[in-house]
Amino acid sequence: MDLSDRKPARVDPVLAALAGLGLASLFLLPLCQFAPNRIVAGRDCYLLPASRTWALGLMLSWLALAAFAGLPPDLRARPAARWAWPLVPLPLLAAAAGAARIAWTLAGSDPVARVTLGPGFWMTLLGTLVAGISLPSRPLSRGIVWLAVLGLGAAGLAVGSFDALSLVREARNLGPAFGQEFVQHLRLTGAAVAAGTLLGLALGSLAHRYRPWRLGGFLTLNFLQTVPSLALFGLLIMPLAWLSAHHPALRDWGVKGIGAAPALIALSLYAALPIARNTLTALDELPEAALDAGRGMGMSRFQMAWQVKVPLAWPAVLAGIRVATVQTVGNTVVAALIGAGGLGTFIFQGLGQTAMDLVLLGTLPVVALALAADHILGLPARSRGVSA
Amino acid sequence: MITFEAVTHRYGALTALDAVSLTVPDHELCVLLGPSGSGKSTLLRLVNRLLEAHAGRILVDGHDVRSYRAEVLRRSIGYVIQNVGLFPHWKVAANVATVPRLLGWERSRIHARVAEVLDLVGLPARTYGGRYHHELSGGEAQRVGVARALAPDPPILLMDEPFSAVDPLGRQRIQGEFLEIQRRLKKTVVFVTHDVDEAVRLGDRIALLKDGRLVQHDRTEVLLERPATPFVAEFLGRDRALKRLSRVQASALARTTAPAGVAGDLPETTDLRLALAHFLESGTDAVALKDGQDSITGWLHRQDLEALARSRGQA
Numbered sequence: 027m028d029l030s031d032r033k034p035a036r037v038d039p040v041l042a043a044l045a046g047l048g049l050a051s052l053f054l055l056p057l058c059q060f061a062p063n064r065i066v067a068g069r070d071c072y073l074l075p076a077s078r079t080w081a082l083g084l085m086l087s088w089l090a091l092a093a094f095a096g097l098p099p100d101l102r103a104r105p106a107a108r109w110a111w112p113l114v115p116l117p118l119l120a121a122a123a124g125a126a127r128i129a130w131t132l133a134g135s136d137p138v139a140r141v142t143l144g145p146g147f148w149m150t151l152l153g154t155l156v157a158g159i160s161l162p163s164r165p166l167s168r169g170i171v172w173l174a175v176l177g178l179g180a181a182g183l184a185v186g187s188f189d190a191l192s193l194v195r196e197a198r199n200l201g202p203a204f205g206q207e208f209v210q211h212l213r214l215t216g217a218a219v220a221a222g223t224l225l226g227l228a229l230g231s232l233a234h235r236y237r238p239w240r241l242g243g244f245l246t247l248n249f250l251q252t253v254p255s256l257a258l259f260g261l262l263i264m265p266l267a268w269l270s271a272h273h274p275a276l277r278d279w280g281v282k283g284i285g286a287a288p289a290l291i292a293l294s295l296y297a298a299l300p301i302a303r304n305t306l307t308a309l310d311e312l313p314e315a316a317l318d319a320g321r322g323m324g325m326s327r328f329q330m331a332w333q334v335k336v337p338l339a340w341p342a343v344l345a346g347i348r349v350a351t352v353q354t355v356g357n358t359v360v361a362a363l364i365g366a367g368g369l370g371t372f373i374f375q376g377l378g379q380t381a382m383d384l385v386l387l388g389t390l391p392v393v394a395l396a397l398a399a400d401h402i403l404g405l406p407a408r409s410r411g412v413s414a
Numbered sequence: 415m416i417t418f419e420a421v422t423h424r425y426g427a428l429t430a431l432d433a434v435s436l437t438v439p440d441h442e443l444c445v446l447l448g449p450s451g452s453g454k455s456t457l458l459r460l461v462n463r464l465l466e467a468h469a470g471r472i473l474v475d476g477h478d479v480r481s482y483r484a485e486v487l488r489r490s491i492g493y494v495i496q497n498v499g500l501f502p503h504w505k506v507a508a509n510v511a512t513v514p515r516l517l518g519w520e521r522s523r524i525h526a527r528v529a530e531v532l533d534l535v536g537l538p539a540r541t542y543g544g545r546y547h548h549e550l551s552g553g554e555a556q557r558v559g560v561a562r563a564l565a566p567d568p569p570i571l572l573m574d575e576p577f578s579a580v581d582p583l584g585r586q587r588i589q590g591e592f593l594e595i596q597r598r599l600k601k602t603v604v605f606v607t608h609d610v611d612e613a614v615r616l617g618d619r620i621a622l623l624k625d626g627r628l629v630q631h632d633r634t635e636v637l638l639e640r641p642a643t644p645f646v647a648e649f650l651g652r653d654r655a656l657k658r659l660s661r662v663q664a665s666a667l668a669r670t671t672a673p674a675g676v677a678g679d680l681p682e683t684t685d686l687r688l689a690l691a692h693f694l695e696s697g698t699d700a701v702a703l704k705d706g707q708d709s710i711t712g713w714l715h716r717q718d719l720e721a722l723a724r725s726r727g728q729a
Contacts, residue, residue, distance in 0.1 A: 323562075
C-alpha cells in the first residue's frame, strides 16, 4: 500500500496514536510471562524494572516516531522523509532484546523454566507493522530494512541470544522435526494448489463452454466449501480406507484412510473453487469483439487460445490461484489431525499440552507463509499497476 | 470479384438469407444496406466463412470460398467490425501487425508496413504505435481497425458497420478519410450499414436487403433515381433528390463564363446539396468555385443544378 500521495495532516494521526499506545503498553502490558515450568500459571514481567537499558531504548524509539509524526506536514511530505523509515522497526528490536534479557535473567540456568512473550511484545509487533504500512517509503528500501531486521533476528538466534525464551526452547526441543513439518506443510500446500489449479482450470473452462455444467459444477463446489474441512477429512477416511484395503496398487502408492491422501483430496477440492470461479468469469468476460476480429483475421483455434484468450484471462486466473493458495496454507493446518503432518502438528500438540509456545511455533510460520504467498502471487498484478 | 450464387443461411428455424444472388465487381465499394435483421451482416460473414452457407455458393475471383482452408481464406481478406476488436493486451503496432505476422512476414517488412498503413489512416506510428486500445479515442481506435485490415494489402475488405460506434462528427470525418483511401487503393469492399446517408456517401453500389431477400441492387445513383419498390423508396427517404445531389461535386456542373448576380464562392469539391443550401441561404443564382489555391476555376449556376435534379428525377 502506498499512501505517499495522500495530503498529510498537521500531525500524522496514525503514527502519533501508535507511538502513544506503544509508550503506554510499556508500562501497562507485561512484556513477558515467567513460569517455573510448563504446567503452573505464569506471572507477569514488565520491561521497566527488569531492563532499564532496553526500556529506555523502547521509549526513545517510540518517541522518535512520535517526533516524526509531529513534524510540519510539508517536511514529512518531502522525498527525504523516506529516510525516516529505518526508525520503524526500532521499537520491535528493543522489545525483542528486552525480552531476551528478561528471559536470561529469569530462566537462563533453568531448563524447565518458561519465559513466554506477553501482550506487551505482541502489541509492539503490531504497532511496528502498522507504522511500517503508514509511513511512506520505496518498496526496495522497505524490503532492505525488513531483511535487515530478519537478519538481526537470525543472527541473534544463531549466537543463542534468544535461547532462554521458551519459544526458542520449544523449537530447539523439536529439533529437525520443525524443518520436516515445515517442508511437509509446503509440500501439502503446493501439491493441493497444483491439483486444485488443474481442477479449477478444467472446471472453469468446461463451465464456460458447456452451460449445463455451470449449475452442477458450481453447486457441488459451493456445497463442498460449506463443509468444514475437518468434517471433509473425516468423510474421506472411510472410502479411502476401503479403496486401500481392496486395491493393493493404491495401498503401495500410499493411499490410506488417514494421512496425506485424504488431506490432499480435500485441500485440492477447496482450492479448486476460487480458481474455477475466476477462470469462468475471466473466460466469460473476454471481449467479444476481439475474439470475432481474431477469428475473422484468420487466427487458428490454437493461436486464439495462446495469443488472445490466455493472456487476457490470466490475471483473473492468477488472482484465483492467489486466494486459493492463501486459503490452503491455513487449511493445511487442520490436515495434521488426520495424520498428514505439517505445521498443524505443533499447534495441536501445543493445544494438547497447554504449551502455547508450541502453538505459536506452528502458527507463526503459517502466518508468514500465507503473507509471503499473498505477496509473491500479487506481484504480477502490482507490476501492471492494478492495485491489489 | 465476389459472387453470391443463390445463397441461403438459416439460424435454426429462422431463414436469415433466402437465395440471395449478388455480384460485387472488382475495385468497387458495395454497400449492403437494410434494416436490422435483414441479413446483411450474415451475408458479409459468409464471405470469410465466419458463417457457412446452407445452400448456394460464394465465389471469390471464381473460386468457391469452401475450397480454401478457412484460416488461409480469412488472412487474405481484410476484416473490420463495429466494435473494432483491437486486442487490449497488444499495442497498436502489434495489433496492426496481426495478419502479416500470421502470414509469416519478415520482421523488417512488417515493421515498415505497419508504419505505412498507420500513416495512411493518419495515425503516425511514432506517436500511436506504442499505445494501447484504452489510450485511443473511438475514432482513433476505428482508424487502427482499418489500418489493421489493410496491413497485408488484401484485395478485398469486409467492413461490418465499421463507423457506427463513432460519434456523428467523428463518423463524418472518418467516412471522408476512408473515401480518400478507397479512391487511392481501389479495394473491392463489402460494407454493411443501416445508415442510408453513409451508404449513399460511400457506396459505388448499394444492395438493399429486407427479411433475408435482396430487394434491389444497383449503382447508387440508379437506386436513388429509380427505386424498384415502394419499400426501397421509403427506406431511402423522401429526400432522395437531395441525396442524389450530395453525390455530385459542384465542379461537375461548372461553367466557364461568369454570369450576372454572382455572390460568394465555394470550394469546387463542395457537393451539390451544400451548393443548393448556399443558394437558398444567399438568394443568389450563381456562385464562384475555387480550387485549393483559392483561384476561381468556374461558376455554378442554380438553374443547372435544378435542371439536373429534375431531369434525373423524371428518368
